[in-house]
Amino acid sequence: MQLCQLRNSTRHVESVAEPQETWDLIVVGLGTAGAIAAVAAARHGLRVLGLDRHTVMGGVGTGGAVIGYYFGSRGGVYERLDEQARATEQEVFTPSHGVNAEGKQYVLEREALQAGATLRYETTITGVLLEGRTVKGLACFSPERGSYTAGARIVIDGTGNAELARWIGAELRGGRAFDGQPQPFSNPLVRLDGKRVRGFYTDSGYVRPEQPASMSAAIVDSALLSTHLRDTYTEEERFLRVAPQLGVREGPFIVGEDNVTLASFLDDDYTREPVFIAYSNIDNHSKDVAFESDLQRDWTVVAGLWGLKFTVPIPLGALIPQGFDGLLVAGRALAVDHDMASCVRMKRDMQQCGEAAAAAAYLAIKRDLPLAEVPYAELAPLLRESGCLPERHKVYFEPRVAAGEPAPPAIEWLTEPEDIRTGLAGDKPGIAIWSARRLGEAIRQHLRQWLQTEQGGHLQRHSAFALALLGDEAAAPVLREMVAERDPFVPRTSLKYNQVRGYTAVYLLGKLADREAASELIALLHTREAFRFDDANREFLSDERDLRFQYVSNAVTALARIGDRHTDLRDRIARAFARFRDELDGTLIISFKGTSEIRHVMDDKLAHYTRQAAARWREERDHAHAAAAADRMAATSSTVADEDAGRRPSRVDGV
Structure with missing residues (x-):
């Protein structure tokens, strides 16, 4: 043993x-x-x-x-x-x-x-x-x-x-895959709510629970956050207990x-x-x-x-x-x-x-x-x-509803084009978008037809989303329009955590590796204004700063994918990334669920992602140059060998 x-x-x-x-x-x-x-x-x-x-x-x-x-x-x-x-x-x-x-x-x-x-x-x-x-x-x-x-x-x-x-x-x-990061951890607390104990939490940061140093830092640092250690406490904010165990999710x-x-x-x-x-x-x-x-x-x-x-x-x-x-x-x-x-x-x-x-x-x-x-x-x-x-x-699948609402019926994925069209034309297009993804080629031509409908309408724009999930470049012009106008619309498919249509289009242009979007996406890296925040989406975004990060982070990942596909754009994108890193000043941040007080600066993540892309391109370029040099050397050696063979006297049997 x-x-x-x-x-x-x-x-x-x-x-x-x-x-x-x-x-x-x-x-x-x-x-x-x-x-x-x-x-x-x-x-x-x-x-x-x-x-x-x-x-x-x-x-x-x-x-x-x-x-x-x-x-x-x-x-x-x-x-x-x-x-x-x-x-x-x-x-x-x-x-x-x-x-x-x-x-x-x-x-x-x-x-x-x-x-x-x-x-x-x-x-x-x-x-x-x-x-x-x-x-x-x-x-x-x-x-x-x-x-x-x-x-x-x-x-x-x-x-x-x-x-x-x-x-x-x-x-x-x-x-x-990008950085090995798990979900955020939380700090659970309990307090009195009337005559009953109620638990609540705030997300407080990131931790690698298998690493003792990471856990120790998370325990100490999160205990000192303003969500726990306040200057003063109102009666409603007083805690019965702060849990000694972190709420690790992953x-x-x-x-x-x-x-x-x-x-x-x-x-x-x-x-x-x-x-x-x-x-x-x-x-x-x-x-x-x-x-x-x-x-x-x-x-x-x-x-x-x-x-x-x-x-x-x-x-x-x-x-x-x-x-x-x-x-x-x-x-x-x-x-x-x-x-x-x-x-x-x-x-x-x-x-x-x-x-x-x-x-x-x-x-x-x-x-x-x-x-x-x-x-x-x-x-x-x-x-x-x-x-x-x-x-x-x-x-089975079913939507999440607000507390107290009756349980909804199970969801069936749509198979009829007219049902999908109706879903795409509304403000809750998610089931129709995913149904179209499941159908694939069977729905592609319908989506292309709906793409020609009223400019700026839900049907046109949500059809572009569905087409992009099928890898269809016909969606790109409509997606570019959404990015150019910073489309502020937030679909309401989910009860919470819905995503703004403008930066969703940014992501999809990267998924399509659309070269014509490169200039607009590079401009996004340096844009600090003109992002229209919808207060109704506060569950996911706390304010305009959160919204700006979503646009910029999606532009970074989209540009990297465009560079992966189009080698002639790599130098331009790499220069834009270098300038972007020079401009990082701690204003690109995210909030955490449960509180808008805690902000996490994302400069290091964004810098790492851009450097990673540029290094990948340099490695591919160096490999291509080395392969070309090897091919030239092999060709030269072959030519010299042929010339030597031409100068060498021919063999005659018996001589």
Whole structure:
């Protein structure tokens, strides 16, 4: 048996003796997913050891003070535990809007212990025991017990950051492609609202939760922000508690035996054997959306579908690190990608993820099978019995509505041209735009015809959006018009987070690599005025400064793509980028969701993006010059060889 450790971020492996104690299942990280996994597994009759470096069970729902729910699927063990936690309010804890944090922690610990689980807090994992590529246990340290090893048939990584998966060398990914940045983190707080406790939050910045230095800086810096540390507090602003745990939305993800990506999901490629069903919208809190993937921008910016909720079936393979056995990853580090993670991360769903992991571990141990071979025919009924998995499930989409409004009917993608035309002609064109994208060639000629309708009208401009998503350059002239006039219209497809039509056109001109737009986009880099702010869109944009950043950041990414396509424009764009960097003065900023007080200066991101593009072009140019020089040298060598051959006397047999 080998012990895998991380020393100065380097993986170290050494041989060890048999573990000092053994368990059926060890759960590391008793947070949102891990707490439910420990309770559920113990109820299945497994000998369970639960470990956490903190002194609280329940994660963001308890120590993190996120006491409400934002979507997610109902059903399963967590719902009955929530009911018990609410019952404690009658006798012990303060009534809450949501699930009282202290009450839930008490119930989780009580139920875990009554089911037979052993809980150990203030415990640090120092290594992972491996046989080949199968996890066999852990090396641990706590002030009470010192260093020791614990063996297990299965280990659940509920750390949220795939820490155990990283130690054994499993492949991880995370963040967006441009800079690896995850979503912003938040600072949850609680205060009295009448006679009940209410939780709220403000987004406070960015953090890499797997990096200790990044976490330490985020904890300290965010505590000193004006949203928390005020000169004076009104009665309404006084806090009962600032959560000691940051509201981290995203960290690393495993590459699993099965992987759930937004691209495959939107192409109708998803599992028919789910262990739970996630349910939310693409709730990405980042406002520097120009640096997100094309797919996410197509969905949330062009089509304005940020608020469209949908169900996502999650297979067991998304909890198993690819190529390994004996380890399940439960919680936000499961095998999704950055684009899908904004949807598959809600508290309800992560609790169901923990329950699914516990059920899979139980069957693997009971049947003495590798995790990847747990029979779905046995796993599904186990999850249905508790309500974690519905009896019948299907993928569906529905709009998000304001609180108190009746639940809307499920959305059907449009297939008839007249229905798409009607949608494009209105102020909520998103479903029609995405429906046109799905239809592709079947709708192209209709879109081109509608492009010739009344200049400046919704039908013409939204048809241009749909055509651009199909890569059709016929949309470019209309898109250029929108950019030139800084079209201020904001479609209302989503309840919130709708995007201004003017800078959406900027993005699409880059997607088309439209060379004729280069001059207008370069001018945008230096423009500081003439951006018309719509106060009705304050949820996404706080003011004109936020709006200017959206135009400029989209112009930067669009120009880079134009340069990628058109080599003759690269020098001009590179010079414009250099001048732009010289002019950066801290005025290109974004606000964060939940507050307009906190501003994040984007100069470094913009400078990095422009330098990255210029370096890419220089590298391609140097490579082309080197290849041309090599070709010239080869041609010269061939010519000399031919001339030498002409001067060499011919061979005559026998001479």
